[in-house]
Amino acid sequence: MVKVQIIGLNKDRERVVKKLHELGVLHVEDLTKRVPSELLEKGLEVGKPDEKAGEISELLVKVKGFLANLPKVYDEGDIEKRIEIKKSDFENLIPTTSSFLQQVENEVTPLLKRLEELNEEQKRLEEFETNLKKKMKELLSLARKIERRKRLRKRKDEKLKELVSHLRQELQSLLSVIEEKFEERDFDIKKLSKKVKKKLRSLKNEKKKILKELESLARKYSKKLHKIRILLEIEYQRALIVSKFGVTKRLFLVEGWIPAKFYETTVDELKKVAEIEVIKLDIKNKEDVPVMLDNPQPIKEYETTLKLIGLPKYGDFDPTIFLFFTFPIFYGMMLGDWGYGLIILMAGLYFWKKNVWGLGRLSKLIILPAIWSIIFGFLFGEFFGNLGMELFHWKPLWEDRIESITHLLVFTSLIGVAHLSTGLLIGFIQCLKHRENKHAMEKLGVLGILIGGTIYVLIMMGQLPQSLQFVGLGLLGVGIVVTIVATKGLGFLEIFGIGGNVLSYTRLLAIGVASAGTALATNEMAKTFSSMLGTPGILVAIVVGVGFHFINLLLGILSPTIHGLRLHYVEFFGKFFEGGGKEYRPFKMEIKKYKS
Amino acid sequence: MVSQAGWIAIGSGLAIGLSAIATAIAEAAIGSAAVASFTEKEELFGKALILTVIPETILIIGFVVSILQIFMLAGGGE
Known part of the structure; x- marks a missing residue:
């Protein structure tokens, strides 16, 4: 491992970050946790995430929302495997994504809204249906009580009067509910339940239709949505990493670790995209050095079993x-x-x-x-x-x-x-x-x-x-x-x-x-x-x-x-094993296929 | 009367049986603590698993003693 400091001009920052992400070898140290005081005196500040980060995360939320709400027509793991990312995909990513998402929104959102309405309506009707049955049973038993009471032929039966008025009230309220819902003054229970059934049926048919439309939209868009999600996630990582940098008005500074065997090529590649200065630092404390296990296949597979109890210390x-x-x-x-x-x-x-x-x-x-x-x-x-x-x-x-x-x-x-x-x-x-x-x-x-x-x-x-x-x-x-x-x-x-x-x-x-x-x-x-x-x-x-x-x-x-x-x-x-090594986690793109 | 072979059998049975009980008691305590810790912090699973099987050595030693009793004592006694 080599500890390096990379210093460049702020105007080149985006290009350098991009290159670093593509190379995927730099384990970035969070400078903000310990900006040396001497540097602070010279005007170095803690880097803020790129201003694009907010915009990107908003778009990302939208994309994920669509992916979650659209019916699943493809196997997601399968799609992800096949997605091929090209360097040119990142050009104008935010504007093109915004307009594309607008288009998707125009087509999908009304359907989703309607679907939600239908679902709610269905729930209400179903509830009404069961409540109606319950209510009818109650009313019937009330009516029977009144009948029995009448047969007693008492002269001044206060209880009977009370029951009758209660029944009247209940009927009134039920009728008003029905009137409100079905615009009908007749009270025919059979007709009513038929009507409810019919309404439910048409509801379900409409739902089916909407789902079909959504499915065809999913077929049309979900591949692209997945690709955009991956692109945005990459951009987001690039925007966020800046918060680990130190910056001044004109310069940025990033500190991190590069495996010794990649050091030369990394510096060469970086110098191709921007004018930067790379400083090799002395390793003061071995505990700080991240550990990269370096085994050839198939031994590499067994690194998982070692990581179960931790990594060896650097150099062990x-x-x-x-x-x-x-x-x-x-x-x-x-x-x-x-x-x-x-x-x-x-x-x-x-x-x-x-x-x-x-x-x-x-x-x-x-x-x-x-x-x-x-x-x-x-x-x-x-x-x-x-x-x-x-x-x-x-x-x-x-x-x-x-x-x-x-x-x-x-x-x-x-x-x-x-x-x-x-x-x-x-x-x-x-x-x-x-x-x-x-x-x-x-x-x-x-x-x-x-x-x-x-x-x-x-x-x-x-x-x-x-x-x-x-x-x-x-x-x-x-x-x-x-x-x-x-x-x-x-x-x-x-x-x-x-x-x-x-x-x-x-x-x-x-x-x-x-x-x-x-x-x-x-x-x-x-x-x-x-x-x-x-x-x-x-x-x-x-x-x-x-x-x-x-x-x-x-x-x-x-x-x-x-x-x-x-x-x-x-x-x-x-x-012999002490453990407690810090894992080497390079700033790297986690995608299967990448063409530069 | 219990024959000599019988005593040896009882002895080696006790050797492995008692150590199995001891292992079980130890592992019960460690196991519940281990599960509690790795539900809080998933990367502890490996360590938790290993800690849980540490008392198994008691059982292994019980097993060795029991085998030695059967083969050596029985071999010498006959």
């Missing part, structure tokens, strides 16, 4: 490559079933190619782990658990996971030792680079404990010759002393810590055995059903088998992923 080691190499291997070792692996591989490829549920990018990451699962599946001889072994007598190429569990326990611990040693070595080199000698010593000490301890344990288990005992104990002893000296005593905790770290790698076996065990239990259940119940039993067996294998498969995607990542994040990264 980028461990993405391990997430690309060892994470899939760990995943494969845990799942270790080539039946499951094949299904995950196919599903991953399908989800990736078709971008199902927007999981395209994520599914790309599962492909490599799936391939390793297939490889380990053959090594462990697992095809849907022991199904391959039961039905076709497929033998493992290496070892059966459940039978040689103790053997594999040692093996996975050794993988842990190797992985952790790599982490410690990286940490050691990194500390040397930063001239943190004490920390470097500590890493080396812990490495000694790890290797020495491992050798000693292997000798105790009879895996290594007794003659190596001296080497093992020596390394262990020196490691402990170095660690304690480097950390002033606290380091003895590392001895237990590193042991726990190694044991943690046995999850490579444990998760796998759990999954293999579930598969085995499923197969056994299915076998029992099919042998017990005859022909219907086979059906039950199939349902049970498929169901449980499916659940196990889902767990087999989730669990090894989490644990594989965890082994990297917690145990491995813990040895």
Whole structure:
């Protein structure tokens, strides 16, 4: 990263901003947050957003409003992919857009208004219809009450009078409502409801017609509207970025970061469009430098998994490559079933190619782990658990996971030792680079404990010759002393810590055995059903088998992923990774197709 | 009477079962805090997920102990 200051004349500002946006490499620092006082004294001010910004955002709101209100006739993602932006599209963008939007407004807005009116009218009528029914029921029950009262033939019946007058009032008010709404004095309930129905029908027909017209308008305009939206958004970004600049009456100043490999070309390109001065600044504080991960494809894809816990500090080691190499291997070792692996591989490829549920990018990451699962599946001889072994007598190429569990326990611990040693070595080199000698010593000490301890344990288990005992104990002893000296005593905790770290790698076996065990239990259940119940039993067996294998498969995607990542994040990264890097976010146009 | 193999089975069952309960208690507390934090700030999802599975190590160690009991003790006892 190179820290630069670009100074130019205000009259060239628009062109420079445009070029910067097209180049898309400058991470702009917000100068307004810390304009140096000396510059303030010289008359530098905080930049204001371009005066065009207000106009653009108004147009943008309108465009988005139309896009939201017009019926969706195209797949929006599809349209966006196909839109091609040309440099010439930006010429006279605001005036042409204004007149175009006026035209759209003239055609669309009356229709939208009418549609809204119709909707409201429909709602009112429907409400009236239900209210009328309710009212009629009420009135009828009132009339019945009066009838009953009359039959009593009391001489001075105050209650009856009251009821009659109430009924009269209600009828009056109902009639006046009807008169107002339908201009009709007759009170024929059947006629009335027919009328309401007829009105509703014509309403709906009109609505249909309007919607059709709107659809044809959407077909006519929505592509252009989408394109205009993208253009306006780009213009808006360009207008807003100025608020991060410093300005004087005649000059503007922008500060930011450019990756070293783009520095020369960027300056050349900028100098082509305007007379500017570019000053390289010294990097005072490494914490300020934005971090750009720079990995070739396909390793680059795995940067997503690193960003889950944060970016490394500027200049530190980028461990993405391990997430690309060892994470899939760990995943494969845990799942270790080539039946499951094949299904995950196919599903991953399908989800990736078709971008199902927007999981395209994520599914790309599962492909490599799936391939390793297939490889380990053959090594462990697992095809849907022991199904391959039961039905076709497929033998493992290496070892059966459940039978040689103790053997594999040692093996996975050794993988842990190797992985952790790599982490410690990286940490050691990194500390040397930063001239943190004490920390470097500590890493080396812990490495000694790890290797020495491992050798000693292997000798105790009879895996290594007794003659190596001296080497093992020596390394262990020196490691402990170095660690304690480097950390002033606290380091003895590392001895237990590193042991726990190694044991943690046995999850490579444990998760796998759990999954293999579930598969085995499923197969056994299915076998029992099919042998017990005859022909219907086979059906039950199939349902049970498929169901449980499916659940196990889902767990087999989730669990090894989490644990594989965890082994990297917690145990491995813990040895060297600090995190907390600031992401490099260049001022850049986010469009697929651009022609200059 | 419980045979020697029976005791070993009970022992290793306890080893993995109790550590599973311990893991569950720890993960329940961490998990609810993790969900609360990443609903407030979505970019914490990764860290929250990792923190949630940290106590799983207890279970893994329980598993290792249980396996060692079965294979080593049973192997030595017979």
